[in-house]
Amino acid sequence: MIAAARIAGSHALVTGGGSGVGRAIALALAEAGVAVTISGRREAELAKVAGENARIHGIAADVTDEVAMAALYKEAEAARGPFDIVVANAGMAGSTPAHKTALADWQRTLDVNLTGAFLTVKPALAGMAARKAGRIVFVASTAGLKGYAYVAPYVAAKHGVVGLMRALAAETAKSGVTVNAVCPGFVETDMLEESVQRIVDKTGRSVAEARANLASSNPQGRFIQPQEVAAAVIWLCGNAAASITGQAISISGGETW
Secondary structure: OHHHHOOOOOEEEEEOOOOHHHHHHHHHHHHOOOEEEEEEOOHHHHHHHHOOOOOEEEEEOOOOOHHHHHHHHHHHHHHHOOOOEEEEOOOOOOOOOHHHOOHHHHHHHHHHHHHHHHHHHHHHHHHHHHHOOEEEEEEOOHHHOOOOOOOHHHHHHHHHHHHHHHHHHHHHOOOOEEEEEEEEOOEOOHHHHHHHHHHHHHHOOOHHHHHHHHHOOOOOOOOEOHHHHHHHHHHHHOHHHOOOOOOEEEEOOOOOO
């Protein structure tokens, strides 16, 4: 890929890099010749992904902890130089009717998905602007483009991520930095399996019925694959996407646009 070839030699941060979409993005970047720092709370998962490609290095950190994220930047940049690419991917979701949602659950969802995204990219902004180059990609969701029932905190957080992306894109438009979001529909990951199990537990449907129900939201009638999200991120990080900024790119088989 042309875009992939042009990012070789860069240094990237991918949060939530120990599994799912984050793992796929980290591996795709590493295969394109990028030095990749992945972060997450579970060291064992980070080590497993790092073992898949020598260009990947894991540092445990919680995206909701500003001090921990500052320490991550200090350690990673001392070892491999400043980040040229930052992918804010870490996230979590639950499922409860809005009127039964506890304030603590609401706050935790916003802390991880929205505040965590902000704390992931904030330390990179000044340096990227000074160097007049950089790529920031938020992994949002179709939940940042439309509403879904029973996941109000997640929908609110992901709408916030899209808004944050647009604000940062406006701030950095003349600096050579681009800021975008990818918005996948249901992706074939462990998080999807958790959603399926919640449907099974709450409705008594079979696993097959629950999966079919979720897949039906995609007009193509299937789940998005993590590698498809990774391919979009790779493109946004390349020179071919230098004029693409402030965009929320739906990866959903036509569910949203």
